[in-house]
Structure formats: C-alpha cells, structure tokens
Amino acid sequence: MKIAILSSIKEWNLGYSVVGIVEDQITMLLEHGHEVVLFLPEDFKGSVPFWPCSSTAAPFLSYCSIPKVEMFDYQKQVDLSDQHKKDVEKITTFLTKNLDGFDFVFTHDWMFTGWHLPYSLAVKAAALPELNWWHWVHSTPPRERKDWWDLPSKKHKIIIPNQVYRPVSCGAFITTPEQVRTIPHIKDLRTWYDFSGETKKFIKTYPAIMQSNIVQVYPAACDRLTCKQIDKVIMLFGAFKRRGLSVCLVIANQWATTLQRKEDIEKFRKLAHREGLIEHGEFIYTSDSTNDFGTQEYEKGISRQMLRELMLCANFFVFPTKEESFGLVGPEAALSGNFMVLNKSLSVMSEVFRHSGLSMAFGSWEANLTVGEGWKKYLYDYAGCIMSRMGEDETFCTRSLMRRLYNYDTIHNTYYEPLMQECLKCA
Amino acid sequence: MKVAILTNFNDFMPGYSLTGIVKDQMTMLLEHGHEPHLFVNQQYNNKHDGDMPKGAILHKSVPFGHLVDYHSLSEVSEDHKKMANDVRDMLTKELADFDLAFTHDWVYTGWNLPYALGIQKASSSLPELRWLHWVHSLPNSNYNWWNINRYGRNHKLVSFTETQRRHLAEKYRGTLGDVRVIPHIKDLRTWYDFDPDTCDFIKEYPAVMQADVVQIYPASSDRLDSKRVNMLSTIFSEIKKRGFSVCLVIANQWANVEKVKVVCRKYEKFAKEQGLEPGKDFIFSSFWKPEYEVGLPKRILRELQLCQNLFVYPTRDETFGLVGPEAALSGAFTVWNNSMDLMSEVFASKGLNFDFGSFHRDFEPGQGWDNYLSAVASLIISRMRENEAVMVKTSVRQRFNYDSLFKKVYEPIMTESKTWLPTVKKRTL
Numbered sequence: 001m002k003i004a005i006l007s008s009i010k011e012w013n014l015g016y017s018v019v020g021i022v023e024d025q026i027t028m029l030l031e032h033g034h035e036v037v038l039f040l041p042e043d044f045k046g047s048v049p050f051w052p053c054s055s056t057a058a059p060f061l062s063y064c065s066i067p068k069v070e071m072f073d074y075q076k077q078v079d080l081s082d083q084h085k086k087d088v089e090k091i092t093t094f095l096t097k098n099l100d101g102f103d104f105v106f107t108h109d110w111m112f113t114g115w116h117l118p119y120s121l122a123v124k125a126a127a128l129p130e131l132n133w134w135h136w137v138h139s140t141p142p143r144e145r146k147d148w149w150d151l152p153s154k155k156h157k158i159i160i161p162n163q164v165y166r167p168v169s170c171g172a173f174i175t176t177p178e179q180v181r182t183i184p185h186i187k188d189l190r191t192w193y194d195f196s197g198e199t200k201k202f203i204k205t206y207p208a209i210m211q212s213n214i215v216q217v218y219p220a221a222c223d224r225l226t227c228k229q230i231d232k233v234i235m236l237f238g239a240f241k242r243r244g245l246s247v248c249l250v251i252a253n254q255w256a257t258t259l260q261r262k263e264d265i266e267k268f269r270k271l272a273h274r275e276g277l278i279e280h281g282e283f284i285y286t287s288d289s290t291n292d293f294g295t296q297e298y299e300k301g302i303s304r305q306m307l308r309e310l311m312l313c314a315n316f317f318v319f320p321t322k323e324e325s326f327g328l329v330g331p332e333a334a335l336s337g338n339f340m341v342l343n344k345s346l347s348v349m350s351e352v353f354r355h356s357g358l359s360m361a362f363g364s365w366e367a368n369l370t371v372g373e374g375w376k377k378y379l380y381d382y383a384g385c386i387m388s389r390m391g392e393d394e395t396f397c398t399r400s401l402m403r404r405l406y407n408y409d410t411i412h413n414t415y416y417e418p419l420m421q422e423c424l425k426c427a
Numbered sequence: 428m429k430v431a432i433l434t435n436f437n438d439f440m441p442g443y444s445l446t447g448i449v450k451d452q453m454t455m456l457l458e459h460g461h462e463p464h465l466f467v468n469q470q471y472n473n474k475h476d477g478d479m480p481k482g483a484i485l486h487k488s489v490p491f492g493h494l495v496d497y498h499s500l501s502e503v504s505e506d507h508k509k510m511a512n513d514v515r516d517m518l519t520k521e522l523a524d525f526d527l528a529f530t531h532d533w534v535y536t537g538w539n540l541p542y543a544l545g546i547q548k549a550s551s552s553l554p555e556l557r558w559l560h561w562v563h564s565l566p567n568s569n570y571n572w573w574n575i576n577r578y579g580r581n582h583k584l585v586s587f588t589e590t591q592r593r594h595l596a597e598k599y600r601g602t603l604g605d606v607r608v609i610p611h612i613k614d615l616r617t618w619y620d621f622d623p624d625t626c627d628f629i630k631e632y633p634a635v636m637q638a639d640v641v642q643i644y645p646a647s648s649d650r651l652d653s654k655r656v657n658m659l660s661t662i663f664s665e666i667k668k669r670g671f672s673v674c675l676v677i678a679n680q681w682a683n684v685e686k687v688k689v690v691c692r693k694y695e696k697f698a699k700e701q702g703l704e705p706g707k708d709f710i711f712s713s714f715w716k717p718e719y720e721v722g723l724p725k726r727i728l729r730e731l732q733l734c735q736n737l738f739v740y741p742t743r744d745e746t747f748g749l750v751g752p753e754a755a756l757s758g759a760f761t762v763w764n765n766s767m768d769l770m771s772e773v774f775a776s777k778g779l780n781f782d783f784g785s786f787h788r789d790f791e792p793g794q795g796w797d798n799y800l801s802a803v804a805s806l807i808i809s810r811m812r813e814n815e816a817v818m819v820k821t822s823v824r825q826r827f828n829y830d831s832l833f834k835k836v837y838e839p840i841m842t843e844s845k846t847w848l849p850t851v852k853k854r855t856l
Contacts, residue, residue, distance in 0.1 A: 014724070014725045017749060020725070020749070021749075137746075138746060139746060140744060140745075140746055140786070160746065161746055161747035162746060162747055162769040162772050162773060163769075163772055164768040164769040164772055165746065165769070184747065184773070185747050185749055185752075187749060187752035187753060187756065189756055192729060192753060192756060193729060194726070304447070305620070308618060308619060312756075323565055324565075325562075325563060325564055325565050325586075325587055325588070325591060326587040326588060326610065326611050328444060328447075328448075328611055328613060331611075331613035331823045331827055332613060332618060334819040334820050334822075334823040335613065335615055335618060335733075335820060335823055335824065336758070337757065337758020337816055337820055338816065339815060339816045340815060340816070340819045347590045348588045348590045348591060351588045351589055351590045352587075352588060352610070353819060353822065353823075354822050354826075356815065356818040356819040356822050357815050357818070357819045358815055365565075365567070389815065392813070393814055393815060393816055394760060394761065394777060394778045394779055394810065394814060395755075395758060395759065395760050395761065395778075395814055395816045395817050396815075396816050397777040397778070398755040398761050398774060398777040398778045399755050399756060399758055399816075401755075401774070401775055401777050402752045402755040402756050402774075403756065405775070406752055
C-alpha cells in the first residue's frame with residue numbers, strides 16, 4: 001500500500017509522545033512492506049531518524065513538505081483569521097495535487113485540535129473522493145464539542161487507541177461506530193529498546209520469540225549442553241506445549257564449530273522433535289541462523305548485545321544446570337525480568353538467588369536425582385505447577401501480555417491490515 | 428590502590444565470560460577511585476580495545492607460550508619451566524609498586540601452570556603485594572599443584588559463593604581462612620551498556636540502584652496533578668514507613684520555565700512532609716541537569732525504567748497511557764487505576780488494580796485517603812513479596828551491582844589484605 005502520514009511535527013523530539021507514535025507507525029509499515037511518505041511542515045527543524053529495515057522486500061520511506069501554518073488554538077470556526085483562510089486554500093491545493101495515487105492517508109490530531117483547524121478544513125475541502133483517510137485523535141474528546149468535529153464522507157475514519165472512548169468519540173464527531181475505529185498504540189521491545197539490526201532480523205526469522213506464551217533464551221557452550229541439562233529444558237517445554245501453551249526455546253549456543261559439537265547439537269535436536277517442538281519455530285539453535293550468503297552466522301555464538309536483547313523478549317528461565325560455580329546467566333536472566341525456576345539440587349543456587357524464584361529438583365553433581373515415574377511425567381507435572389505460579393504472578397502476566405499484544409507485527413496483522421482490507425474491499 | 432589484573436588474554440571480547448568478568452571488575456575499581464592495570468599476553472591483538480573501560484591501563488607483558496593442559500607438576504616441560512622464570516621476572520619487575528594483584532584461573536587450570544609457578548617464584552620478591560586468585564570453575568579433580576601453602580600468607584583464593592568456600596579450601600589443601608568469597612558483578616549499567624548520562628544519574632541518585640522499591644514515573648510538568656504525583660508520594664512514604672528503602676523518580680518534561688519549577692518545588696515540599704527526602708528518595712529529573720529540564724531522552728528513560736520494580740499508575744485521564752506498557756515491558760510490578768475503564772482494556776485486567784478515581788468516575792474512600800493509601804501500600808508490599816519475578820530481579824539488582832559489591836565485599840577485603848603481610852613493620856589500616 002502507498003500511505004501518506006500527515007503531521008505538523010516541527011521537531012523530531014521523542015519526548016513528545018506523538019513523535020514516538022508516528023515513529024513506531026512508520027517502522028511497522030515499512031517492516032510490513034508498505035510504501036510510506038511522511039509529510040512534515042516546511043518549517044520542520046532538524047532531521048528525522050534513519051529507518052533501517054530488516055525486511056528483504058523493498059519498502060521505502062520518503063519525505064514531503066506541507067505548507068506551514070502559524071499555530072493558533074481556535075475554539076470556533078468563525079474565528080478563523082484571513083491569513084488562515086488563505087492557508088486553507090493553499091493546503092487544499094497542495095493535498096489535492098500531492099495525495100493523488102495514495103491508498104491511505106493517516107493524520108495525527110488534524111481533525112481534532114484547535115491548533116490544526118486550517119489543516120482540518122483543507123482535508124475536508126480537498127477533491128480526493130477515492131482516498132481513505134484515518135484520523136488519529138490523541139486525547140480524550142472534551143465534553144464540549146467543537147463545531148469542526150465532523151467527517152466529510154464514509155472514506156474518513158476517526159482512530160482512537162481504546163474501545164472505552166468509542167461511544168463518546170462517536171458523539172463528538174456526530175457519526176456512527178463504523179467510522180470510529182480502535183487501533184491500540186504500538187509498544188514494541190524492538191523499537192522501545194532500539195534493538196540492533198541483527199536482533200531484529202533474528203526475530204523476523206523466528207517470530208515465535210515475540211509471539212509465544214512462554215519464551216526462554218538459554219545460553220550454553222556446545223560442550224556443556226549435557227551439563228546444562230538441555231534435555232530437561234526441552235522436555236519441560238514439550239510439556240508446556242502439550243498443556244496448550246505456545247512456546248519458544250532459544251538455545252544461544254557457542255562454539256558449534258567442530259564435528260563432535262555438531263553431533264551433540266543433533267542429539268538434542270532429535271529430542272526436541274520427539275517432544276513435539278517444531279524446529280526453527282519453537283526450538284531454535286542460534287548457531288543455525290544463516291546470513292544472506294547462506295552460511296552459518298553465529299556458530300561461535302551471538303553477540304552480548306543480541307543475547308541481552310533476546311533475553312528481554314524472554315519471560316521464563318529454567319536453570320536445571322548440574323554444576324556451576326556461580327551461573328552468571330542466571331542473574332542476567334533475572335535482570336531481564338524473567339520468571340525464574342532454579343535447581344534445588346544445586347546448593348549454590350539458593351545462595352546466589354537467596355531462595356527467591358521457584359525451585360525444583362533436577363539433580364546435580366552434588367545430589368543425584370532418580371525420578372521414579374520417569375522424567376517425562378515428572379516434568380509434565382512440574383510444568384503444571386510452574387504454570388499455576390506464573391498465572392499468579394502479576395508481573396509475568398502483564399509483561400508477557402504487553403510483549404505479545406502491542407508489538408508492531410501483532411498490531412499490523414490484527415488491526416491495520418484487516419481495516420485496510422475492509423476499507424478497500426468493502427467500500 | 429594500584430591493582431594489577433593478571434590474565435593471558437590474546438583478545439578482549441566481552442562475549443567470552445571471563446573477559447566480561449574482568450571488564451566489570453575494572454569498571455568497578457575505576458568508579459571507586461582505584462587504578463586497575465590489565466596485564467595481557469605479549470601477543471594480545473588490540474582488536475577490541477574500544478570495549479575496554481576508559482582509564483584502565485593495558486600492559487602487554489605476560490610472557491607468551493604454547494600452552495599445554497597439564498595434569499601433574501611432574502609433566503612440566505623444560506620450555507615451560509623457563510617460561511615460569513620469565514613470568515617471575517615480569518611480575519617482579521612490573522608489580523613492584525602495586526598494592527594488589529588479581530589473577531584469573533592462573534593458579535587453577537593445567538593450561539596456566541607455568542603462570543602459577545611463576546607467581547610462586549616471584550612471591551618472595553614482592554613482599555608488600557597482596558594476591559587474590561580467582562578460580563572460575565568448580566575444582567573436581569585433585570591436581571598436585573593445587574596447594575595454597577606454596578604461595579604464602581599474602582595469597583588468598585577467591586570463591587564466588589559461601590557454598591563452595593570449604594570445597595575450594597579443601598581442594599587447595601588450605602583452610603577457610605585461605606579463601607575469600609567474592610560474588611560476580613552483574614550490574615544493569617554494564618550488562619545493558621547504559622548511556623554515560625544514565626550512569627551519572629545513578630551516581631547522583633544511588634537509590635535508583637539500591638532501594639528496595641523503585642519507580643520511574645514519566646509525566647509532563649503541566650500534568651503532575653492529573654498524573655496524581657502527590658498520591659504516589661503518599662504511597663511511597665507509606666512503603667517507607669514500613670521499613671523499606673524507596674526511590675520515586677518523576678521523569679518530568681517541560682520544566683524549563685520558572686513557574687513550572689516553582690510547581691515542582693511544591694510537590695517536593697509535599698513529599699517531604701510525607702517523610703520522603705527530596706533529592707534522595709523523591710527526585711524530579713528536571714532538577715538534575717539544566718539540559719534535561721525539557722525531559723530525559725528516550726534512552727535514559729528506558730534505562731532508568733530497567734532499574735524500577737514497581738509502577739503505580741493512579742492517573743486520572745489517559746487515552747492509552749503508553750508509559751504503562753513501557754513500565755510493564757521493563758518487568759516492573761504494575762498497579763493500575765481501577766477507576767479508569769480503559770486500563771482494564773489496555774492491560775487486559777492483568778496486574779494489581781485499585782480505585783484512585785478518574786475523570787469519568789469519582790472515587791472517595793470511606794476511610795479517608797490517608798488510611799486508604801496506607802492500606803494500598805500494605806497490599807502492594809504483600810503482593811510484591813509473593814511475586815517471584817520481581818523478587819529475584821530486585822535481589823540481583825541490589826546485591827550484584829558494582830557499588831554494592833565494592834562497598835560490602837571488595838573494599839573490606841582490600842583493606843583487610845594489609846593484615847595478611849607477614850613482614851610489615853607498621854600495620855596501618
């Protein structure tokens with residue numbers, strides 16, 4: 001789709017929330033293959049950020065300047081100054097000429113605030129009957145409606161970020177719910193934490209990292225996969241899946257460079273398959289990731305930055321390792337806000353984590369564990385206990401939900417794209 | 428103090444865990460006014476020098492050799508015996524005026540045996556030097572060079588945990604007195620490569636890193652009333668009254684005019700009356716540096732949010748409240764305003780909910796606001812303590828940050844180390 005974003009932003013200051021909202025919107029549209037033209041006022045100062053895009057398609061962003069307007073906060077249309085009347089004509093001509101050929105136009109607060117009244121009048125006057133307009137309203141409509149709050153045709157929709165204010169917005173714009181739509185704001189870990197290009201590319205290849213109910217990133221050198229009890233982690237994830245959760249287990253493995261190490265990897269890959277985990281979807285070795293030339297990129301390991309960024313996407317960390325002198329990956333996972341399940345059989349764990357987090361026995365070098373009913377049954381039952389505790393954990397629930405609900409892929413696929421289709425196909 | 432950190436690094440890649448540990452150690456020492464010198468292999472490649480903390484001094488003087496994973500002292504080759512002499516000469520020459528030497532795995536692995544022998548030979552020539560030897564794995568074998576008695580009184584082994592202290596002492600044929608426990612550093616500032624300005628902020632307001640309960644509350648200065656900053660102050664003072672250390676940072680924007688500054692001072696005054704200390708546990712970010720009166724950059728804000736563990740959001744008026752999802756993504760324990768219908772939509776009724784009133788639903792607690800907010804504080808504490816994710820994160824933040832480890836562990840051991848010297852005429856602490 002070819003989309004125009006019209007704004008009156010005069011400076012790209014992320015402290016101003018609309019700038020952040022527009023920035024996320026552009027990122028999402030570019031990542032999903034749309035063509036975007038950002039319209040900024042002539043008197044815009046400074047520069048806008050560069051949008052590196054991880055997509056291999058060829059979406060692009062360009063810029064266009066809108067005629068500038070002296071800002072004034074109008075209360076009524078009748079107060080419009082002569083200069084602003086001339087500005088309306090100028091902007092109307094500009095929009096009619098420059099928006100031809102676009103599929104959608106997004107505006108931000110143009111139809112709402114008194115400051116944007118000249119723009120609002122120009123939008124209504126522009127001769128663009130086929131164009132679809134989505135007008136974002138970024139505040140709660142005050143009880144007293146303004147006399148320019150109306151929509152010229154069914155091609156115009158008011159967009160608000162929540163359902164709750166939909167009735168009041170319908171009343172304010174004297175329209176029906178069909179023309180007032182809800183699209184939540186984007187709040188995506190990738191943009192909020194400015195993830196590196198390589199992490200974004202990795203997530204694009206393995207979207208379950210962003211979308212699954214339970215995500216773990218487990219760093220392990222390939223010569224220590226057995227000692228780290230990767231088998232127990234895989235079986236636990238298999239149990240979560242059988243209990244109905246979507247899962248994603250990422251083994252951030254290092255030194256997958258020799259034949260012996262590659263054989264070790266294969267052994268656990270087969271186990272994951274037997275446990276019902278889909279390879280490259282629900283069970284991922286970072287060393288499998290290939291670069292644009294088809295060769296393995298991360299055989300020696302992923303960068304520290306990439307590791308900590310992936311850990312921010314994780315919400316769970318089970319640490320059944322048999323032997324550690326400290327286990328630095330544990331504190332790293334904890335600092336990322338993960339729900340921790342530690343190995344009760346390894347006494348060092350209770351010291352490092354001061355008995356916080358959930359503890360369960362996995363056996364260790366100092367305390368062998370034989371499980372009468374077999375590991376599969378044992379871990380299936382424990383998966384139930386863990387799910388019960390996680391369900392009680394407000395932080396786990398809220399954090400996981402925010403990751404899945406408001407990332408730009410979900411928002412695009414659940415809200416933007418369906419509404420675009422509705423506008424185009426059901427017109 | 429002048430501290431030598433002895434490694435045989437050929438490279439400085441923080442992805443390799445030992446490099447990360449050494450990097451954190453140097454950062455900590457520099458931050459606390461000490462002078463760390465990193466000793467690396469003569470063939471060190473300088474490729475990743477940019478990753479090294481600024482101020483650390485590099486010495487490419489550790490003798491190079493083709494190393495072998497020895498299993499016994501008797502296997503040591505003539506070449507490696509000669510190498511041990513080279514190590515002795517280097518240490519004697521280079522460490523003459525140092526106070527402390529930290530070694531990493533030198534007295535442990537078979538690969539490093541020539542370095543261990545070099546230390547034994549140099550020790551008597553360096554009587555004023557105190558040594559701490561890190562052992563980075565669990566010693567499960569019984570090698571015949573694992574003997575702390577061969578090094579002297581001014582040498583101690585380092586275990587990361589009390590749990591393994593006795594084990595390490597036994598493996599090295601020593602006593603508990605030969606082993607000191609020093610946990611690893613895992614600090615949000617270095618793990619997430621915080622911006623230098625964020626580190627400055629934490630230095631100015633250390634409670635952000637150290638307090639039991641921390642919240643970062645972004646708010647435009649013209650919306651402090653609507654965001655209910657006073658209500659939040661009361662909740663935090665109630666938490667403080669219950670014996671917890673607290674830190675509430677108002678990350679405010681647009682405080683660049685005098686009129687707004689006066690308003691902020693009024694909020695500070697209210698917080699002080701409630702029992703909070705402005706500038707210590709109640710902080711307006713705009714009063715930190717003039718350049719941030721208009722607001723903190725996104726990066727500093729999200730980094731500070733990673734330090735928080737609580738986010739109470741009593742705001743009266745929002746259309747979405749983007750700061751809520753931001754706080755939730757940082758892993759904070761979230762408390763929403765039940766009086767605002769959109770909160771249950773945006774947050775899908777997850778997290779804790781209390782009525783705080785809103786623009787569309789008035790709320791007046793029957794027992795009065797003070798009693799009500801006091802009860803809210805109690806409930807927040809009770810629920811937070813039940814919350815595994817928050818408790819682990821808070822514990823790791825408070826205990827393993829480099830300021831805490833320096834003050835509670837390193838500095839006392841460094842001071843005590845002066846008493847290890849057998850030949851010191853005047854022992855001064």
